[in-house]
Structure formats: C-alpha cells, structure tokens
Amino acid sequence: MAEAGSFADKVKQQADIVRVVGEYVRLKKTGKDFSGLCPFHQEKTPSFTVSPIKQIFYCFGCGKGGDVYNFVMDMEKCEFPEAVKVVAEKCGIAIPRQKERSPEERKENQQRSVLVEMHREAQTFFVKQLEGTPEGKAALAYLEDRGLDKDAITRFGIGYAPSGGDLLLRHLKPKYSDKLLVDSGLVSRDQSAGRLFDRFRRRITFPISNESGKIVAFGARALGDDMPKYLNSPETPIYSKSNVLYHMDRAKEALRRQDFAILVEGYMDAIAVARAGISNVVASCGTSLAEPQIKLLGRFTRRVIVNYDPDTAGQAATERSLSLLLEHDFEVRVLALPPVGNKKADPDLFIREKGADDYLKLLKEAPPYVDYLIARARQMDLTTGEGKQRALNFLLPYIQKIPSGILRSEWATRVAQQLRIDEPLLRSALTKAAKERRSEIKRQPELLGRAAKPVERRLIRMLAEAQGFRQELAKELQNARLYHGLETEKIFAALVIASLSGQPLQAAEVGAALEERDRRLLFEILFEEANEPTWEEAMSCIEALQHRHAERELADVQRSIEANPGAPELRGLLEKKQELMRRLAAAR
Numbered sequence: 001m002a003e004a005g006s007f008a009d010k011v012k013q014q015a016d017i018v019r020v021v022g023e024y025v026r027l028k029k030t031g032k033d034f035s036g037l038c039p040f041h042q043e044k045t046p047s048f049t050v051s052p053i054k055q056i057f058y059c060f061g062c063g064k065g066g067d068v069y070n071f072v073m074d075m076e077k078c079e080f081p082e083a084v085k086v087v088a089e090k091c092g093i094a095i096p097r098q099k100e101r102s103p104e105e106r107k108e109n110q111q112r113s114v115l116v117e118m119h120r121e122a123q124t125f126f127v128k129q130l131e132g133t134p135e136g137k138a139a140l141a142y143l144e145d146r147g148l149d150k151d152a153i154t155r156f157g158i159g160y161a162p163s164g165g166d167l168l169l170r171h172l173k174p175k176y177s178d179k180l181l182v183d184s185g186l187v188s189r190d191q192s193a194g195r196l197f198d199r200f201r202r203r204i205t206f207p208i209s210n211e212s213g214k215i216v217a218f219g220a221r222a223l224g225d226d227m228p229k230y231l232n233s234p235e236t237p238i239y240s241k242s243n244v245l246y247h248m249d250r251a252k253e254a255l256r257r258q259d260f261a262i263l264v265e266g267y268m269d270a271i272a273v274a275r276a277g278i279s280n281v282v283a284s285c286g287t288s289l290a291e292p293q294i295k296l297l298g299r300f301t302r303r304v305i306v307n308y309d310p311d312t313a314g315q316a317a318t319e320r321s322l323s324l325l326l327e328h329d330f331e332v333r334v335l336a337l338p339p340v341g342n343k344k345a346d347p348d349l350f351i352r353e354k355g356a357d358d359y360l361k362l363l364k365e366a367p368p369y370v371d372y373l374i375a376r377a378r379q380m381d382l383t384t385g386e387g388k389q390r391a392l393n394f395l396l397p398y399i400q401k402i403p404s405g406i407l408r409s410e411w412a413t414r415v416a417q418q419l420r421i422d423e424p425l426l427r428s429a430l431t432k433a434a435k436e437r438r439s440e441i442k443r444q445p446e447l448l449g450r451a452a453k454p455v456e457r458r459l460i461r462m463l464a465e466a467q468g469f470r471q472e473l474a475k476e477l478q479n480a481r482l483y484h485g486l487e488t489e490k491i492f493a494a495l496v497i498a499s500l501s502g503q504p505l506q507a508a509e510v511g512a513a514l515e516e517r518d519r520r521l522l523f524e525i526l527f528e529e530a531n532e533p534t535w536e537e538a539m540s541c542i543e544a545l546q547h548r549h550a551e552r553e554l555a556d557v558q559r560s561i562e563a564n565p566g567a568p569e570l571r572g573l574l575e576k577k578q579e580l581m582r583r584l585a586a587a588r
C-alpha cells in the first residue's frame with residue numbers, strides 16, 4: 001500500500017497512530033499499548049488495542065486491525081488515497097499537488113466526471129417529469145397506489161422517464177456529444193438506422209448511487225405491462241452492477257452502528273424497509289450477490305440477514321448468496337417471509353400489508369442460515385433413501401463452510417435428528433466431503449490458527465520484532481524448512497520473506513497479504529504480552545519445531561509400515577524409523 005519513499009509512506013512515518021486513533025476513540029494507556037472501546041463493534045469492555053511501537057491497531061473482539069490508513073479507511077469509509085489525505089491533514093503535513101497523470105488517465109477521469117454530471121442532469125429531468133407533466137402525474141398516482149407518499153418519492157429521488165422516446169435525448173443533446181450520450185447508457189443507438197433514442201421510456205426511475213452518494217445509474221420499473229418489468233442501466237465507465245449495492249450510500253452509518261445488514265433483492269424492497277425506519281438495508285439489484293458487493297459490504301459489517309423474494313428465483317439467489325457470504329466469513333441469518341393472504345411476500349408487499357412492526361419482529365427472529373437450510377431440506381421427499389441422500393447432498397456443502405468444528409458437529413447432530421438420518425452415517429459423509437474439499441484448489445483453512453502452539457507463537461513474535469536477529473532467524477527457519485506443514489505456515493512464510501529483506505516489519509502490510517484467519521492470528525500474537533526475545537530462546541524454539549517435525553515423520557513412517565507389512569521397501573522404512581527414534585531420544 002504505502003510504497004517506500006512515496007508520500008503515503010512519508011505521512012505514515014510522521015503520523016502517530018495513537019494520536020490519529022485518539023481522535024475517534026478514547027484511549028487509555030495499558031502497559032506499552034493503548035486500549036479503548038472498539039469503534040467497529042458494540043462492546044462494554046475494551047478489546048481494541050493500539051501499539052505506538054508497531055504503529056498498528058487490533059481488536060480482539062471483531063478482528064479488525066491494521067495500520068493508521070486501514071483505521072481511517074474503515075472509520076471514514078473511504079479509499080486509500082483519501083485516507084492518506086485525512087491522516088496528512090490531521091498531522092499538519094502539506095499535501096503535494098497531484099502528480100500529472102498520463103493523457104489517457106486524464107481523459108478517462110474527465111469522461112467519468114462528465115458522465116456523473118450527465119446523470120445528475122438526467123435525475124433532475126426525471127423528477128421534473130414526474131411532478132410537472134400529465135403523463136408523470138399518472139405515474140405519481142400509480143406510486144401512491146403502491147403506498148409511496150410524496151416524502152418517500154422525494155427522499156429516494158424517484159422520477160419518471162416519459163414515453164416520447166427522445167425527450168431526455170433532446171434535453172441532453174445540446175451539451176453532450178453523441179458518443180458520450182451512448183457511453184452513459186442513458187441513450188441507446190438503433191442498430192439498423194443508427195438513430196439515437198432514450199433507453200428508459202414510460203418507466204418509473206430510481207437513481208442508483210455509488211457508495212459516496214453520486215448517481216451512477218438508474219433502475220427503471222415499467223409502468224404498465226411493458227417488458228422487461230425492471231430495466232437497469234448497462235455497464236458503463238462509471239457503473240458496474242457487481243460493484244454497487246443500492247442504498248449503500250445512505251446505509252453506511254446505520255450499518256456501522258448496528259453492525260448488521262439486511263440484504264434484499266430490489267430497490268422497491270430496500271425503499272420499503274428503509275421507510276419502515278430500518279436504514280441498514282441494501283439491495284443487490286440483481287438476483288444474486290457478486291463478490292465485489294460482498295467485499296464492499298464487508299467493510300461495514302460481517303453480519304447479514306438475507307431477505308430475498310420467496311419465489312424460486314429468490315430461493316436460488318438466497319442459496320447462492322449464502323455460499324458466497326459464508327466463504328467470506330459472514331455470519332448469516334435468513335428471513336423467509338410468510339405469505340400474505342395467498343400471495344408470496346417480498347419485503348415491499350409484506351410491509352405494506354402487515355406493517356413495519358410485524359416485519360421488525362420477524363427480522364429479530366430470523367433464524368441462522370443452517371435452520372433455514374434444514375427447513376428447505378425438510379420440504380424434500382424424505383421417505384425414501386434416495387430422497388434423504390438428495391437432502392443431504394443439498395446441505396453438506398453449507399455445513400462444510402461452518403468454520404468452527406464444534407459448531408459443525410452440533411449442526412450435524414441437528415441435521416441427523418431433523419432429517420432422521422443415521423448420525424454416524426452423516427458424520428462419515430461430512431468427513432469424506434471435508435477430505436474432498438481439502439483437495440480442491442480453493443482451500444478454506446479451518447479455524448486452526450487458534451490452535452497455534454506456544455512455540456510457533458513465540459517464533460512469529462520474534463520474526464516480527466527481534467531487531468537484533470530476525471534476519472538470522474528467518475534464514476535458519478527457511479533452510480530447515482521447519483514451518484512447512486504447520487497450521488501457521490503461511491504466516492511464517494510471509495514473515496520470513498519480510499525479515500530476510502532486512503527492513504523493519506510493516507505488520508499491516510504483511511497482514512493484508514494474508515487470509516483473514518491468518519491475519520487475525522498474526523495480530524493477536526503481536527499484541528500478546530511478551531518478554532524481550534533472546535537468540536537462545538529462539539534456538540530452543542527451533543529445536544522444539546525440529547522435534548515435532550521428527551515426530552510427524554515418525555508417525556508417517558509407522559503408518560506406511562503398518563499399511564504394507566510385506567512391501568519391498570519395508571527394510572528402508574524400518575531403518576528410517578530406527579534413525580528417527582534415535583534422534584528423538586537424543587533430543588530428550
């Protein structure tokens with residue numbers, strides 16, 4: 001992130017993380033470090049710590065951690081360049097004028113700001129159409145029918161795209177070139193005649209903003225029976241649908257305060273929920289969630305209640321989104337709304353018919369995703385063995401994704417009871433699936449990090465801060481390949497590389513390159529109480545690792561011997577065993 005010698009790097013060197021964080025969090029000195037109540041999750045006793053020596057922060061509660069920039073990015077909900085600016089300003093460091101960009105970059109930036117401006121103008125145009133034309137008034141009546149009053153219409157910037165076919169085009173044409181108009185997605189070009197016309201016609205328009213609140217696209221709902229019912233802006237230089245969550249710009253604060261998000265499908269749903277006074281709602285505006293959207297959401301909270309439509313598409317979308325959310329370590333609950341009368345209810349319909357209080361009540365009771373999935377599996381035919389197998393196959397991939405072994409085991413018992421499946425059978429299926437998963441390329445490490453042995457923790461700490469000998473230690477570890485196969489292997493690998501460089505450790509950057517669990521473990525270790533490390537201690541830790549390494553090898557050899565008692569290589573194996581046992585005995 002902050003490249004050596006860059007302005008960001010200079011600011012980081014001069015900035016004091018304790019001072020910057022202290023502007024947001026009341027910090028108390030505890031030993032070498034400072035602690036306070038975490039601003040990223042609700043807590044009553046401090047688990048948020050800041051180290052002035054390492055210039056990093058870490059929360060033992062929610063796992064957030066990093067350097068001063070990570071903190072400001074999370075706090076201010078901004079990107080890296082913005083965070084550098086904020087920190088520089090707080091520390092009274094003059095910000096240099098922006099470097100001249102390449103001509104292409106400049107052109108692209110310019111184009112983007114022109115497109116944003118064009119969307120602003122289109123928004124004004126759509127709103128005026130709704131209020132001031134006969135056609136718009138008819139649309140207004142339709143909206144009122146759907147329970148949207150004047151307040152809501154203003155609040156969410158709802159407008160109307162007239163049926164004329166080129167009214168917006170004529171409005172924008174004097175100011176913008178044909179190419180820009182087409183690039184904006186607001187105007188389309190007739191393929192055969194090459195003529196331009198409005199993309200949205202006879203539709204209610206909903207402005208879609210990016211997270212900083214700039215309108216970058218529109219969603220539009222047909223007024224009559226026109227197809228498609230919903231039509232959105234295409235992908236443009238300023239809009240990619242997988243990067244944007246509808247209502248995110250307004251939900252940010254509430255997401256952080258309440259530390260959970262309600263995820264709905266469409267803008268009408270998000271509007272209905274927000275109007276019910278629940279502002280931590282966002283819509284994926286597509287049938288399922290995309291990875292960049294999850295990353296965006298993850299900057300604000302890792303707890304989600306999924307409330308998609310109850311139809312088949314909605315169910316499929318729920319299940320796809322579940323997988324993705326679980327893979328990204330989200331805590332997920334699912335709200336499946338009961339039908340209203342004989343109609344399947346999306347959030348919009350439900351709130352309109354039943355009211356906000358009923359919705360809130362159901363929201364609070366929304367079950368963890370596994371309960372939802374068990375309920376879904378129980379709808380399958382469980383009277384035959386085949387049916388049970390199908391139900392099990394449906395559930396297994398999700399259960400596999402539960403990070404904690406204890407929880408996974410509890411769920412296994414519940415699934416067995418509820419689906420009336422023999423429990424040992426289920427467990428063996430789980431184990432088998434787990435083995436297959438491990439061989440997949442995209443390996444999800446289980447929650448093993450916490451089990452890191454004291455010796456590993458100690459060595460990690462030394463690699464991070466033993467100024468006198470961390471380079472030497474890194475060489476030792478690398479030569480003997482002692483950390484290979486350990487649960488902490490990736491942390492070691494990253495630290496060894498960093499230590500060999502001879503530069504002081506940039507903990508936040510090493511952490512950023514690691515997977516979430518490893519990053520958390522690294523930060524936990526860095527904040528543990530510890531004595532000054534010595535080279536002698538380092539050597540005894542290495543010996544302990546060698547010992548464990550030999551034990552593992554011995555166990556492997558023993559297994560091979562037992563597996564093929566008659567094998568020709570038995571002699572070699574036995575010799576190896578003797579030699580390992582000698583080594584282990586000598587070490588005692």
Ligand SMILES: [Zn+2]
Binds near residue numbers: 048062064
């Ligand atoms: Zn926290």
